[in-house]
Amino acid sequence: MTTSACPGYRREHGPRFADLPQVPLSGAVDYPWLHAPAAEVAETARTLLGWELAAGGVRIRLTEVEAYAGTGEDPASHAHRGPTPRTRVMFGPAGHAYTYFVFGMHWCLNIVCGRDGEAAAVLLRAGEVVDGLPAARTRRGDVADRDLARGPARLAVALDVTASANGTCVLDGSGPLLLSPPTRPVARAEVTAGPRVGVAAAHDVPWRFWITGDPTVSAYRRHVPRRRG
DNA sequence: AAGTCGATGGACT
DNA sequence: GTCCATCGACTTG
Numbered sequence: 001m002t003t004s005a006c007p008g009y010r011r012e013h014g015p016r017f018a019d020l021p022q023v024p025l026s027g028a029v030d031y032p033w034l035h036a037p038a039a040e041v042a043e044t045a046r047t048l049l050g051w052e053l054a055a056g057g058v059r060i061r062l063t064e065v066e067a068y069a070g071t072g073e074d075p076a077s078h079a080h081r082g083p084t085p086r087t088r089v090m091f092g093p094a095g096h097a098y099t100y101f102v103f104g105m106h107w108c109l110n111i112v113c114g115r116d117g118e119a120a121a122v123l124l125r126a127g128e129v130v131d132g133l134p135a136a137r138t139r140r141g142d143v144a145d146r147d148l149a150r151g152p153a154r155l156a157v158a159l160d161v162t163a164s165a166n167g168t169c170v171l172d173g174s175g176p177l178l179l180s181p182p183t184r185p186v187a188r189a190e191v192t193a194g195p196r197v198g199v200a201a202a203h204d205v206p207w208r209f210w211i212t213g214d215p216t217v218s219a220y221r222r223h224v225p226r227r228r229g
Numbered sequence: 230a231a232g233t234c235g236a237t238g239g240a241c242t
Numbered sequence: 243g244t245c246c247a248t249c250g251a252c253t254t255g
Contacts, residue, residue, distance in 0.1 A: 010246065053243070053250080068247075078247080081241085084241075085240085086240060087240095100239095101239065101240095102246060103236080103237070103238080103246065103249080104236070104238040104248095105236070105237055105247050105249080106249070108247060110246085123247055127255085151248070152247070152248075153249065172246085175230090196247070197243070197248090198246080198248085199247070215253070
C-alpha cells in the first residue's frame with residue numbers, strides 16, 4: 001500500500017518517502033486523533049500526555065502540553081494571521097514537528113495536529129526523562145532529574161531539538177524524533193487543565209494540560225510550602 | 230521560597 | 243520598532 005505515516009507531506013530538501021529504508025513496524029504508526037479537526041486540538045493535547053518521544057538518545061514521557069488552534073481562532077497561535085515562512089509546517093499534515101526560536105536563545109517544540117490546511121499544534125512543555133539520562137545530563141548540565149525537561153526550552157535541549165527538526169515527521173522514524181504510545185497510560189482523572197502560560201487572550205479556555213502532581217511539570221504552584229525544611 | 234528582570238535574535242507590521 | 247508559547251541569575255525575606 002502507499003500509505004505513509006505522514007500522508008501528503010514531502011520535504012523540499014530531504015529523502016522522499018519512497019527512498020526511505022523499509023522500517024519493519026510493529027503496528028500502525030499513524031494515530032487518527034492527531035488528525036482530528038483543529039477545533040478539537042485541546043482533546044488532542046490531552047491525549048498526548050503520557051505518550052513518549054525519543055530523540056538524540058533520550059526518551060521522555062510527556063507530562064505537560066498546551067494546545068494551539070489555527071488561523072482566526074486563536075490569537076495566541078503563531079498561525080493566527082495565516083501562513084508565513086516560519087509557520088508553514090503548521091499548515092501541513094499532522095504528525096510533524098514545528099520548532100521555533102524564541103527570546104533570542106530558546107527553541108520550542110510542537111507537534112502539528114489537525115487536518116491538512118489547519119494550523120493546529122500542541123506545544124510540548126515538559127516531560128519526564130525515562131531513558132537516556134546520561135545524554136540528557138550532558139546537554140542540560142548537573143540539574144535535578146525532574147528539571148531535565150521541565151519547561152519547553154529545557155525539553156528541547158534535553159532532546160537536542162533545534163531548527164533541523166522543523167518539518168520532520170515524528171511518526172515513522174524518518175526524522176530525529178519518534179513518538180510512541182504510553183508505557184504507562186494516563187487516566188483522565190490524573191489530568192489537570194488550566195490557562196496557557198503567557199497567553200492573555202482566551203484566558204477562559206483551559207488549553208494547558210498536565211499530569212496532576214507530577215514533579216516534572218512546570219505548573220503554577222499556587223500553594224507553597226508553609227515552612228522551611 | 231518567591232518575585233524581579235536582563236539576555237538576545239528573528240518574525241512580523 | 244515591537245512583540246515574544248523563556249530561562250536562570252539575582253534579590254529579598
